[in-house]
Amino acid sequence: MVDTTSLSAAPLPLPDLYARVSHHILPMEWPALAGDIEAILSLKHERNAVILAHNYQTPEIFHTVADIVGDSLALAREAATTDADIIVVAGVHFMAETAKLLNPNKTVLIPDSKAGCSLAESITAEDVRKLRAQHPGVPVVTYVNTSAAVKAESDVCCTSGNAKKVIESLGVSKVIMLPDEFLAQNTAAQIPGVEIITWAGHCEVHERFTAEDIRSVRESYPDVVVLVHPEAPPEVVAEADFAGSTAGMIDFVGQKRPGRVALVTECSMSDNVAVEYPEVEFVRPCNLCPHMKRITLPNIRKALELRQHEVLIDPTLAARARIAVERMLAVR
Ligand code: 13P
Ligand code: SF4
Numbered sequence: 001m002v003d004t005t006s007l008s009a010a011p012l013p014l015p016d017l018y019a020r021v022s023h024h025i026l027p028m029e030w031p032a033l034a035g036d037i038e039a040i041l042s043l044k045h046e047r048n049a050v051i052l053a054h055n056y057q058t059p060e061i062f063h064t065v066a067d068i069v070g071d072s073l074a075l076a077r078e079a080a081t082t083d084a085d086i087i088v089v090a091g092v093h094f095m096a097e098t099a100k101l102l103n104p105n106k107t108v109l110i111p112d113s114k115a116g117c118s119l120a121e122s123i124t125a126e127d128v129r130k131l132r133a134q135h136p137g138v139p140v141v142t143y144v145n146t147s148a149a150v151k152a153e154s155d156v157c158c159t160s161g162n163a164k165k166v167i168e169s170l171g172v173s174k175v176i177m178l179p180d181e182f183l184a185q186n187t188a189a190q191i192p193g194v195e196i197i198t199w200a201g202h203c204e205v206h207e208r209f210t211a212e213d214i215r216s217v218r219e220s221y222p223d224v225v226v227l228v229h230p231e232a233p234p235e236v237v238a239e240a241d242f243a244g245s246t247a248g249m250i251d252f253v254g255q256k257r258p259g260r261v262a263l264v265t266e267c268s269m270s271d272n273v274a275v276e277y278p279e280v281e282f283v284r285p286c287n288l289c290p291h292m293k294r295i296t297l298p299n300i301r302k303a304l305e306l307r308q309h310e311v312l313i314d315p316t317l318a319a320r321a322r323i324a325v326e327r328m329l330a331v332r
Contacts, residue, residue, distance in 0.1 A: 011041050011064075020063040024271055033060050036297035040065045043304035049086035051300065052079060052099065055246040056266040056292040057090050063275055065300060066090060071247035072098075072144050073159040079103060080329060088303055089311075090295045094120045096311045097148045101322045104315070111299035113309040115291045119145040119231075122201030123179040128153035131176055135197060140176045141167055142324060143183060145203075148313045150178070151321035157328040160230050161245035163187045167194055169331045182207070186230040186237050205266050205287045206231035213285055214239035217262050221283055225258035229265040240264065253277055266292065 011017070017037065018030055025033065037060075044051065044067070052075045053066035062069055068078045072095060079087060079099035086107045089096035094117055096110040128140060128150055141163070142154035151157060158166040158177075164187055167175055173194055177184040179201030188196040209232045217224060218239075227249045228240035237243045242252050249263055250273055260281045263270050267286035274282050302308065313321070 014038065017064045020275055021059045023274065024059045033064075033297055036301045037064045039301050040297065040304060043301065047086050047304060048084050049088055049304060050082050050084035051088045051090055052095070054091035054095060054292065055250065055272060056268050056289055057272075057295060058268050058293070059271045059275065060297060061090050061295065061300065062268070062272045065297070069272075071159065071161055071245045073161040073245065074247055075099070076102065076144065076159070076325065077329060082106075086304070086307070088300060090300060091115070092117045092120075092289075092291045093311075094145050094147065097313060098144055098325060100311045100313055101148060101151075101318055101325050104318060104322075107307065108311040109303045109307065110309055110311055111296070111303040112294040115294040117145050117291055118204040119143065119180050119201045120147055120150075123150055123199055125149040125153050127199070128178065131178075131197070131199070135174075135176055138174050138176050138197065139170055139172060140178065141170070142178045143180050144325070144328075146179060148317060148321040151324045152317045153320075154178070154324040155327070156331075157324045159245060159328075161247055162328065162331060163230075164190050166328055166331050167191055167196075180231055182233050183230050185234045186232075186243060189234065189237075203231040205289045207233065208287050209233070209236045209264055209285065211235045211239050214262075214264065217283055217285055221260055221262075224260045224262050224283055225256070226262045226264060227252055232264060236264065249273075253280060268292070 014034055050067045051065055052068045053062050076098050080102040087099050088109045089099055092115045096108055100108040139155040142151055142157050144157050144159050176197045179199040181198045181200050184196050184198040206229050214226055226240045228237050228243045230243045262283040264285055266289045270282040270284050
């Protein structure tokens with residue numbers, strides 16, 4: 001099973017690493033990648049660095065140089081416990097900021113500082129202050145896909161893996177849930193007793209899937225099991241067999257071992273999970289996240305060589321944002 005610990009042991013020799021990605025990388029392409037991989041492995045060792053990689057990273061990152069892989073929640077949890085001096089986040093900027101919030105005294109690097117997120121872009125700290133003024137006393141639950149400034153205005157964070165639990169932990173009948181409208185609507189459907197005030201932010205990858213896409217996959221493959229990420233619109237989730245975070249989808253495949261599965265999410269997920277489950281056939285309705293794809297082996301190598309691009313957060317703001325993240329991590 002792909003989990004947050006499976007890749008954290010001593011690195012495999014290069015031929016074994018190639019074996020892991022040989023379904024995606026031709027033998028003729030490997031030499032060009034192998035140089036960067038070898039350099040990254042030795043730089044990590046020299047600098048006591050760790051690489052956290054999100055499930056949407058490409059297989060040549062996910063299966064060769066990453067120490068910890070997982071969904072946003074697992075990466076936050078692992079970031080909170082690492083004893084490395086340097087954390088390189090192979091993911092997007094909000095993930096690197098979360099790692100920094102949890103490690104104010106460590107160096108956190110992101111290989112491309114432009115690796116953003118349409119959800120994080122959809123809302124500002126000022127927007128949250130205005131919403132609070134419109135709904136006095138209503139707690140603000142903020143998806144981790146936001147800036148540290150937005151987290152600082154929030155009561156508690158959540159991810160797609162724990163949104164229901166986080167809201168239930170508040171024991172209230174009304175919350176503001178930001179900024180992903182679809183995640184909020186999909187979560188509201190699971191907690192009918194709680195009114196959820198939403199914001200009109202969307203993930204540019206998942207908002208493009210339609211219910212018709214799912215129906216057409218089922219028409220072509222009547223036995224397919226369809227797993228959908230809850231950042232997709234509710235009518236897409238309604239067509240699925242299961243909706244969950246990227247780790248939730250991976251666990252589903254690991255536990256149920258469907259003969260044929262469609263992961264309705266970012267393209268690299270199927271590539272990464274297929275390595276672990278060669279007996280499962282992956283149908284690939286696939287949208288690419290341009291932000292995740294900014295991270296490459298060459299820029300990870302450069303980040304380690306030059307200690308760039310360091311993520312820094314104003315300490316006063318960070319102290320407030322950290323409270324919301326730590327409250328989330330305390331919910332089990
Ligand atoms: P999770 O990995 O937490 O499900 O998040 C998906 C995502 O879109 C992250 O940007
Ligand atoms: Fe943001 Fe969507 Fe890309 Fe995740 S997949 S980083 S939510 S735009």
